[in-house]
Amino acid sequence: MITRTAKARYEGMGKAGKGWVSTQSGVLSEQRYGFGTRFENEPGTNPEELIAAAHASCFTMALSFALAARGITDGVLETTARVKLEQDGEGFRVSRSDLVLSAKVDGIADEEFRSLAEGAKANCPISKLLNAEMSLEVQVGD
Structure with missing residues (x-):
C-alpha cells in the first residue's frame, strides 16, 4: 500500500478566512486558497x-499503461478534466468530472482505443475514489 498526504490549514472562518494547502511532495507548498x-x-x-488535476493525470496515466500493455510504445495523450461545483440546497457539491481526451497514437484501431479509454475512465484510482467510501477522524484541541 502507498500513502500520499496533503495538508490544509484555514485561519479565520467562512468568507473572511484564508487557507493554505501543501502536499507531501512539495509540489504545492503553502498554496493559497479560500473563498x-x-x-x-x-x-x-x-x-x-485539484480534483480536476488528479483526475486528468490519473486517467491519462491509466490509459498510457493500457496502451503499453497492447504493445503501443509511442504517442501523445492530453486530457482536460472539467470538475463541476454546483449549489445543492444550502451547500455545494461536486456534481461531475468530464474528461476530454486528445490523442495521437498510431498502431491501434479506433474502436479498440475507445474501449481502452473507457476502461481507464472506469478503473483509474481517482475515478474509483469519486465513488469510494470515505472515513473521517476528528481530533479537537491544540
Missing part, C-alpha cells in the same frame, strides 16, 4: 481544480 480562489478569480487554487 476568493474558489468562487471568484483571485490567484490561488481550490479543491475542484
Whole structure:
C-alpha cells in the first residue's frame, strides 16, 4: 500500500478566512486558497481544480499503461478534466468530472482505443475514489 498526504490549514472562518494547502511532495507548498480562489478569480487554487488535476493525470496515466500493455510504445495523450461545483440546497457539491481526451497514437484501431479509454475512465484510482467510501477522524484541541 502507498500513502500520499496533503495538508490544509484555514485561519479565520467562512468568507473572511484564508487557507493554505501543501502536499507531501512539495509540489504545492503553502498554496493559497479560500473563498476568493474558489468562487471568484483571485490567484490561488481550490479543491475542484485539484480534483480536476488528479483526475486528468490519473486517467491519462491509466490509459498510457493500457496502451503499453497492447504493445503501443509511442504517442501523445492530453486530457482536460472539467470538475463541476454546483449549489445543492444550502451547500455545494461536486456534481461531475468530464474528461476530454486528445490523442495521437498510431498502431491501434479506433474502436479498440475507445474501449481502452473507457476502461481507464472506469478503473483509474481517482475515478474509483469519486465513488469510494470515505472515513473521517476528528481530533479537537491544540
